Amino acid sequence: MLKPLLNTLYVEVQGSYLRLDHETLRLEVERKLVGQVPLQHIGSAVVFGNVLVSPFLLHRFGEDGRSLVWMTRNGRFKCRLSGPVTGNVLLRKAQYDAQADPALAFRIARNIVAGKVRNGRTVVQRAARETDDPADRAELEAASSALAASLRAAGRARSLDEVRGVEGRAGRVYFDVFGRMVRTNRDVFQFNGRNRRPPRDRINALLSFVYALVRGDCVSACEGVGLDPQFGYLHALRSGRPALALDLMEELRPVLADRLVLALINLAQLTDRDFDPRPGGSVNLTESGRKTVLVAYQTRKAREVHHPVVGRSVPLGLVPHLQARLLARHLRGDSEAYLPFTPR
Structure with a gap:
């Protein structure tokens, strides 16, 4: 329950690319690695503006029920990744x-x-x-x-x-x-x-x-x-x-x-x-x-x-x-x- 609280990843660097490498989330800018974090430490992600996300990472977030939100560069909500409906x-x-x-x-x-x-x-x-x-x-x-x-x-x-x-x-x-x-x-x-x-x-x-x-x-x-x-x-x-x-x-x-x-x-x-x-x-x-x-x-x-x-x-x-x-x-x-x- 604490995972979506303390481990939201915010990405606002324009031209960034988020991709999945086995069980690790990698952040690249101009094909250079600028950061990485084990996927198990990420509960959700919010990206602003021109940030690309790999298809494999999208699939994994959806399958795991992790939240992925797209916003404009100025912070206006655009859309949200939604996996299978869960709950009673x-x-x-x-x-x-x-x-x-x-x-x-x-x-x-x-x-x-x-x-x-x-x-x-x-x-x-x-x-x-x-x-x-x-x-x-x-x-x-x-x-x-x-x-x-x-x-x-x-x-x-x-x-x-x-x-x-x-x-x-x-x-x-x-x-x-x-x-x-x-x-x-x-x-x-x-x-x-x-x-x-x-x-x-x-x-x-x-x-x-x-x-x-x-x-x-x-x-x-x-x-x-x-x-x-x-x-x-x-x-x-x-x-x-x-x-x-x-x-x-x-x-x-x-x-x-x-x-x-x-x-x-x-x-x-x-x-x-x-x-x-x-x-x-x-x-x-x-x-x-x-x-x-x-x-x-x-x-x-x-x-x-x-x-x-x-x-x-x-x-x-x-x-x-x-x-x-x-x-x-x-x-x-x-x-x-x-x-x-x-x-x-």
Whole structure:
């Protein structure tokens, strides 16, 4: 279970070639070996842009159930290698039946939103404690109070539409003060709200890139448990959209992604040199910027955190897999409710 957590291989060097040599994965650039690792140490791989993968390696990843994800050079998801469908068919039937039960689907969605709002509020409260600016502290404390009200509203919600409305309002409150949580280089890292496709400022470029990484981990978590990542409860079903993975991702964004983004900026690990403004107003991470983010993301995933449901410390990157298992238990009727991840 730890293999897909701690051994994701990220390849972003353009013109790279990944191939299989017996039980070893080899990375070559211009036909020169630049790295190799035993295949047994690799749980998944993510490649960016112009990276070639040999047919034999593709076949092996598919046969073994290893994840292989293709992204654009700038980190936008393109496609994913999918091997034979695994998992208990009865679990998937229970997953589909839950969608047909409005009350059950609503309760799952409500708990996901409650977890997202609570975790977002924790990020805001932490920023309010750490800032030295009285104006920032006032705005952040006001946002914390508004998010507390949203959390209460989620508990009172009686329909899926109400839950989605609570999520939307809480999201606006959260991102309205996101720029207040940036403590350094504000002239470079200006934030005027969430935007994407394409991102139009450095923070949005960073958020989109890290969210894509979290999304990939949540898809892997669903598939690893045997759930269908396309069939969710909070997000509407749409062809090609991994709705269940996006559901799981909601409560994890503040913990896995947003805090990482803020740390990279506030600790000056990223500067304006790590971003590439493009014609038309879009902004992308540079190759060096992506490398910095990928290393930091893997480091954050290895960090131990207390899981309140499991009752012990686990690597943060294992949390998507644990949450998928908790959801599976609920769908099978082994637990009364799906409990979101809300660390202390």
